[in-house]
Amino acid sequence: MPSYRPSTDDQRHLLFDVLQADRVLPALPAFAEVDGDLLSQVLEEAGKFVADVVAPLQAVGDAPGCKFDNGRVLTPPGFAAAYRAFWQAGWPALACATEDGGQGLPWVLEGVLYEMLSGANHGWTMAPGLLHGAYECLKHHGSEELKSTYLARIASGEWLATMCLTEPHAGSDLGLARTQAVPQADGSFRISGSKIFISGGEHDLTDNIVHLVLAREPGAPAGPKGLSLFLAPKLLQDGSRNTVHCDRIEEKMGLHGSPTCVMRFDNATGWRVGDAGRGLNAMFVMMNAARLHVALQGIGLLDAAWQKAEAYAQERTQMRAPGALRGEGAADPIIRHPAVRRILDTERAWIDGLRLLAYRTGLELDLAKHHPDASRRAAAQQWCSLVTPVLKSICTEQGFSGASRCLQVFGGHGYVKEWGIEQIVRDSRVTMIYEGTNEIQAIDLLARKVLPDGGQALAAVLASLETELDDAPTRERFAALREVTRALAAAQDPTLACEAADDYLRAVGLALLGWAWERITRAPAGSSPRWAQPAAAARLRILPEFEMRMAILRTQCGQPLAA
Structure with a gap:
């Protein structure tokens, strides 16, 4: 079974031909020297590194996986050398500021890089996955002393970072956290x-x-307002070991190449990052970046599963396909069988449509940070606030369920380890849980971001998309979303909002996916078989789910089904 290869041709098409990133980004003062040739070259080199260095370690990461040895953790063979090559080549610093030793390139390039890395080797990619979030957190909230000591090394990837939130009794409800930080005379904490x-x-x-x-x-005070954020390194500045201990690593369903640790801080030395009692505000700088990264993980994993299934379907022969002519042989490649073709086309449609939405969100992140017009920055931030929870949820759900569908192409062979598809299914499952469960994402979207203003922010985002694309099915879906949003807002029932949240997020995601596919098909080459085939699968097999979700939401709001 061939290793994962980054889909750089498809990625370039969506970024440049559909989203016109090679025009949008150079128009920003921060990226005036970033032209299409440079963007394309970075993507090409990223694809080579991922394919040649990271992807070959995928199976090694699963077995034997990480090893725990009396407080030490040994990663799988080859992982450390690959990571050293990664940071020394400058890949972690891609989107970091030049004054911090970074390359000052657009965030969207980093997003595409991490999509590739996740598809190639999810376990290995977990190690650098939090670097940029930690960098942004420290850059915006850290003291000058902390930044001078740690920022450049985090930006470069020379030192890796963690995000220590969860406690045994405090998962999604972080306000229950009990870890203590006692101030010292020298300004540090224990x-x-x-x-x-x-x-x-x-x-x-x-x-x-x-x-x-x-x-x-x-x-x-008790609850989330009493939490502060602290930086506690493994090694102190004098080279001595801090009293931070790994008590064990978890035995997990998947991601065996990434150590998931139980950490004990035993009067460890640390320093506060940001203001007292505002730890969650500082941490959420990491969380928002991490959630878009997780969405891209779902896309990368689904693409990896699709590549394996498509390659297997090209080679595996079984019985004569329906419509085959006599004399063509007793068996055909299973890719010619409609049942297999249906799976491959449908998952291809998910990959392409979600990829476009994720790249659009990456561009909006760059616009929110660098556009000279304050109103455009605000609109970009509004997009990211609303669309990020949708993407985190829908991309990871499809990453898992779609990988399972791709396994089906293999039949019984998919259920055994030698083909590698079952590892992707196992590895992808956790993406629906970490960085805020998908249920939390749905509640965040509806109860915290849409309903408080009666849906005005979402309506503004939908209206902006309609100005880009005049398409009847898209307008109808957006109108239905506005209607059901008004009904949910009028109900003023927090219980209803939580009960309806999953269906609502799914409906928003499907409406956006429909818009994405219209953009793809109307762009250059959109009518070619490469794009027309999955577009047809999206219209026939994916987008009809939108009406089902609308029916559920209308029923919950007490509206007639025929509305």
Whole structure:
């Protein structure tokens, strides 16, 4: 079975021919020297590195996986060397500011890079996956002293970082966290407590690990407003070991190449990042970046599963396909069978449509940060706030369910390890859980971002999309969304909002997917078989689900089904 290869031709088409990123980005002052040739060259080199260095380690990461040895964690063979090559080649610093040793390139390029990395080797990619979020958190909230010591090394990837939030009794409800941070006369803190599910809490990839830890100072109020954020490194500045311990690594369903650690802070030395009691505000800089990364993980994993299924279907012969002529042989490649073709075309439609939406969101992140017009920056931020939870949820759900469908192409062979498809199914499942479960994403979208203003922000985003594309089916879906949003807002029932949230998010995602496919088909080459075939699958097999979700939502709002 061939290794994953980044889909650079498809990625370039969506970025440049459909979204025109090679025109949008150079128009921003920060990227005036970033032309289409440079963007294309970076994508090409990223694809080569991922294919040649990271992808071959996929199976090694699953077996034997990481090993725990008396507080030390050993990553799979080849992982440390690949990571050293990764950071020394400058890939972690792609979108970091030049004054911090970064390359100052657009965020959307980093997003595409991490999509590739996740498709190639999800377990390995977990290690650098939090770097940019940690960088942004420290850059915006850290003291000058902390930044001078840690920022450049995080930007370069020389030192990796963690996000220590979860405790055994405090998962989604972080306000229950009990870890304590006691101030010292020299301005430092002593941190004590345990954190679980910490990706990369201990490993042998880098000399130092920078832990960002949520903890509570003495006398702080209960709940989330009493939490502050602290930086506690594995190694202190004098080279001595901080009292941060890995007590064990979890035995997991998947992601065996990434150590998921139970961490114990035993009066560890740390320093506060940002203001007291505003730890969640500082941490959410990491969380928002991480959630878009997770959406791209779902896309990359589904693309990897599709590549394996498509390659297998080209080679595997079984019985004569319907419509085959006599004399053509007793068996055909199974890709000629409608049941198999249906799976491949449908999952291809999900990959392409979701990829376009994720890249559009990456461009909006760049616009929100760098556009000279304040109103355009605000509109871009509004897009990211509303669309990020949709993408985190719908991309990861399809990453898992779509990978399972791709496994079906293999029949019984898919259920055994030698083909590698079952690893993708196992590895992809966790994306629906971490960085905020998909149920939390749905509640965040509807109850916290849409209903408080009666749906005005969402209506503004939909209206802006309609100005880009005058398409009757898209207008009808957007109108239906506005209608059901008004009904949910009028109900003023928080219980109803939580019950309806999953269906509502799914409906928003499908409406956006319909818009994305109209953009793709109307762009250059949109009528070619490469794009027309999955477009037809989207219209026939994916988008009709929108009406089902609308029927559920209308029923929950007490509206007649025929509305």
